[in-house]
Amino acid sequence: ETGVTQSPTHLIKTRGQQVTLRCSSQSGHNTVSWYQQALGQGPQFIFQYYREEENGRGNFPPRFSGLQFPNYSSELNVNALELDDSALYLCASKPTTSGGYSTDTQYFGPGTRLTVL
Amino acid sequence: AQTVTQSQPEMSVQEAETVTLSCTYDTSESNYYLFWYKQPPSRQMILVIRQEAYKQQNATENRFSVNFQKAAKSFSLKISDSQLGDTAMYFCAFMKLFGNEKLTFGTGTRLTIIP
Numbered sequence: 001e002t003g004v005t006q007s008p009t010h011l012i013k014t015r016g017q018q019v020t021l022r023c024s025s026q027s028g029h030n031t032v033s034w035y036q037q038a039l040g041q042g043p044q045f046i047f048q049y050y051r052e053e054e055n056g057r058g059n060f061p062p063r064f065s066g067l068q069f070p071n072y073s074s075e076l077n078v079n080a081l082e083l084d085d086s087a088l089y090l091c092a093s094k095p096t097t098s099g100g101y102s103t104d105t106q107y108f109g110p111g112t113r114l115t116v117l
Numbered sequence: 118a119q120t121v122t123q124s125q126p127e128m129s130v131q132e133a134e135t136v137t138l139s140c141t142y143d144t145s146e147s148n149y150y151l152f153w154y155k156q157p158p159s160r161q162m163i164l165v166i167r168q169e170a171y172k173q174q175n176a177t178e179n180r181f182s183v184n185f186q187k188a189a190k191s192f193s194l195k196i197s198d199s200q201l202g203d204t205a206m207y208f209c210a211f212m213k214l215f216g217n218e219k220l221t222f223g224t225g226t227r228l229t230i231i232p
Contacts, residue, residue, distance in 0.1 A: 002161070033219065042121075042208050042222030043162070056219060088160060094218075106220060108154075108162035 004029075004093055004109035012115045018079045021112045023091035025072040031055070031094040032074045033106060034066060038087045049074060078114075086116045119144040119211050123223035130199055131231050137184075138194045138226050140209030148214035151185065153194045156225075157205040165207070168192065170214075196228075204230045 003026040013019050025032055031050045035043035045058035049068035063079040072093070078085055092106035120143045130136040142151070153165040168176045168185050176183050180200075184193045196203055209223040 002163075031218070035220075040224075042210075042224050043220070045219040045221070048219060058219065090162060092162070092220075105152075105164055105167060107164075110159065110161045113160075 002107035002109065004091065004107050006089075006091055006109035006112050008112060009110070010113045010115075012117065013081050014117050015081055015083060017081050018077065019081060019114065021076045021078075021089050021091075021114070023074045023076070023093075023109055025074070025091075025093035026095070026107075027072055028095045029072055029093035029107070032068055032072075033092045033094075034074075034076045035090040035092065036060070036085075036087045037090060037111070043090055046076070081116045083116050086114060088113050119146070119213070119221045121209050121211050121221050121223040123209055123226050125226045126224070127227045127229070129229040129231055132201060133198055135195060135197045136199055136228065138196075138207050138209075138228065140192045140194070140223060142190050142192065142209070142211050144190070144211065144213070146213045150212045150214065151183075151192045152210040152212070152220070153181070153183070153192075154208045154210060154222075155203075155205045156208065162208070166194065199230050201230050201232060204228060 005024045007022045033048040034046040037043040047057040048055045052068045065077045068074040088111045090111045092108045122141045149170045151168045155163045155165050166178045180197045182195045206225045208225045210220045
């Protein structure tokens with residue numbers, strides 16, 4: 001177990017709708033990243049948050065947005081859903097050492113399978 | 118930008134045998150980490166092994182070991198005494214040491230252990 005949970009497990013939406021996916025990390029995991037994994041592909045980096053601020057972004061449009069909360073939970077929001085948004089969405093978190101440095105190993109949640117019809 | 122290539126989409130091996138999964142990468146960075154992650158049908162991405170680029174010694178974790186060739190930009194995973202529970206997708210991933218700490222993944226290798 002990685003201590004990272006995600007909800008919901010599965011979700012079905014229609015094109016044009018909006019969706020919010022949730023992730024809950026362990027205490028002390030100040031860095032959270034979101035990845036999109038299309039069927040048969042490796043995960044693609046969407047963005048990363050550190051202490052509630054966006055800390056890097058991959059090649060995803062602005063309709064992909066996120067939030068990180070002080071209680072080590074986070075959200076991925078996707079507006080105006082498109083068929084190609086159908087994928088497994090993974091969150092991954094990293095602890096920060098007592099010296100304030102982020103460790104190198106990311107711990108993944110089980111993912112949310114999003115289907116857009 | 119970094120790229121990670123896994124040239125073996127699928128592999129299968131008999132239980133208790135040894136199997137090696139290949140990974141090559143391209144980067145201009147000097148300081149980075151390399152990882153092998155396992156993704157079983159349950160979808161949870163599990164870290165198998167990690168390697169710091171500045172370390173010449175190959176990482177080992179029980180039955181899992183890597184062959185890290187920095188000059189050749191090669192990072193293969195060897196699984197010894199393979200077990201049925203090793204059946205999964207295996208992803209090689211790259212992360213540079215400083216700045217945006219995103220993971221760049223390969224396309225994966227589907228490994229099946231045959232009883």
